[in-house]
Amino acid sequence: MTRFALTLEFDGAPYMGLQRQPHGPSIQQHVEEAVHAITGEQVTLHAAGRTDAGVHALAMRAHVDIEKAIDPFRLMEALNAKLRPEPIAVLGCAIVPDDWHARFSCLGRSYIYRITNRRAPLTLERGKAWQVSAPLDAAAMHHAAQHLVGHHDFTTFRSVHCQAASAVKTLDRLDVVRDGDGIDIHAAARSFLHHQVRSMVGCLVLVGRGKWSGEDLKAALEAKDREALGFNAPPDGLYFAGAVYP
Amino acid sequence: MTRFALTLEFDGAPYMGLQRQPHGPSIQQHVEEAVHAITGEQVTLHAAGRTDAGVHALAMRAHVDIEKAIDPFRLMEALNAKLRPEPIAVLGCAIVPDDWHARFSCLGRSYIYRITNRRAPLTLERGKAWQVSAPLDAAAMHHAAQHLVGHHDFTTFRSVHCQAASAVKTLDRLDVVRDGDGIDIHAAARSFLHHQVRSMVGCLVLVGRGKWSGEDLKAALEAKDREALGFNAPPDGLYFAGAVYP
Structure with a gap:
């Protein structure tokens, strides 16, 4: 074998x-x-x-x-x-080696979430990004995102179908970077809860639209309550970007 | 009106x-x-x-x-x-203004041609780039491309269906830029002949594979002969990128 x-x-x-x-x-x-x-x-x-x-x-x-x-x-x-x-x-x-395991040996996972922030519908990027029509303040999103970085109970950002034993995770990175109409959100952690990235992105878009402050995002995290969640971003924009091994 | x-x-x-x-x-x-x-x-x-x-x-x-x-x-x-x-x-x-004309007022046109240089087939970029399996020397392609920049008779790089009155054009820019597996070719001119960009890209790929030297490309241009052409790159990788007006 x-x-x-x-x-x-x-x-x-x-x-x-x-x-x-x-x-x-x-x-x-x-x-x-x-x-x-x-x-x-x-x-x-x-x-x-x-x-x-x-x-x-x-x-x-x-x-x-x-x-x-x-x-x-x-x-x-x-x-x-x-x-x-x-x-x-x-x-x-x-x-x-026979003891190398794609899942259990993995020390870190990263995702990229792609938003195209414009009024026009997507053509070349259809199915490959989330089109958000309302203008987004990417700097505010990045600033607010830093409230989520670190060791937290991410119950708020967890699917009801999540099978993880614990909702306590360490988020290593959550960076929001704008380049023209494109906004890329980079997330990295040892592991993620089910729907965690899409939930975080959904809330960051509320911040970007000015509907939530950074404090609202922090309060949602601290509520440890799925009902405190804004909404889930659609799957189209989410990319599993890489995995780290020893 | x-x-x-x-x-x-x-x-x-x-x-x-x-x-x-x-x-x-x-x-x-x-x-x-x-x-x-x-x-x-x-x-x-x-x-x-x-x-x-x-x-x-x-x-x-x-x-x-x-x-x-x-x-x-x-x-x-x-x-x-x-x-x-x-x-x-x-x-x-x-x-x-009523005398502004998208075609006749246009002073410059630019295209980008996208190559993905890897053995694996395309997934996310399917239909959006040209997959070239053989390793390409992008620096050699860029160097050779400079033979085509300037005022030339581009008969070699012209479709038999081209309706332009003259094959003499001024190519302002032909840059080959590698970023990982991606190779972008940037072309700019006041106007292009039918199939000119795809013909030039096809020949540049021959250079990148080491089948043609820069001198071969120069000789093909100077032959002013459609038969001297390597081959046309497929349409998938070609993007009309912009137009310049007064």
Whole structure:
């Protein structure tokens, strides 16, 4: 048995999420089926993070265990050939030790959330960003975001479907950067709660529109109450950007 | 009659091109139909440049003449509402003098051609860039590109369907810039021949792969012969980026 670490890029729009779902296609299903087509083996794809329907990845890390002897470069090329025409690509493939685990060895995860702040509907970025028509004050959003950085109980920003044992997490980074009409929100932590990034982004947009102050965001965090939440940003703008390993 | 200058962004993938075509949908047709739905008027859209099937625009400039009194902001909002769900957006709308002409007043046009230089197929950028698997030497491409800058007979880089009276043009800029896997080629001139950017990019990729030297590119230009051409880059990576007016 050889363990292969994969780096996956995908457009999340056509899928119910990364992980297998009974009610629709997933990235996991397509990658597992591609491995089966190449090796004849039934494998399980383990990924650094789960992603919701419509959420994208620039560099999701994952692993599979394969019995058949195969060169990593050849495996990557074969996976990319089998995955066509699905918008899922294997950007990297390497042999890792048997105790390396895409999920459990992961020390840090990062996401980027992309907003396009303009009145005109999206064309080239359709499904790839969240169009917000009202003018956003990105500097105010960045300033307010710093209230969320650090060790906190993120219950307010947690989906009711979240399965994490604890809502206490350490958020390492939450930066809001404007470039023209584009606003990128960079989030990094060891791990995130279900819907945490989209919930935080939803609240930051309330700040950007002037509906919430930074103090309102701080109060929402401290309320530790899902009812204190503004709203969830849509999945279109969310990208799993990277995972860190020892 | 009032002349309105429009700034259009579009995803060219679903269209036969900007200009009306007998055999399929065009950006011109959709914009003209949207104006008709708003004003009841049959107008003609005049654009700074023609674009081929599959070619995109970040900021195409165009104009229409409208009899009905309408505020430019309201016209822009109404056009964007009527254009849905087509991937065509009006980013700007302003009243201009009657002698301002999107095509004939235009003093300069710029394009960006996007290459993604990697072995893995495209996912998020599918239809939005040209994937080139072989490693490209972007510095060599940029160096060779400078042979094309200036006042030349561009017959070599001209489509057999080109309707321009003369193949002599002045290319103001042809820059090749790498950022990770992405290579952007920036081209600017007063005007371009049909297929000129895609032809130049095709030849630059031959240089980037080491199949052509800079001298080969110079010789192809000086041959003034369509047969000397390497090949045309696909439309997916081409974006009309901007137009300059007095």
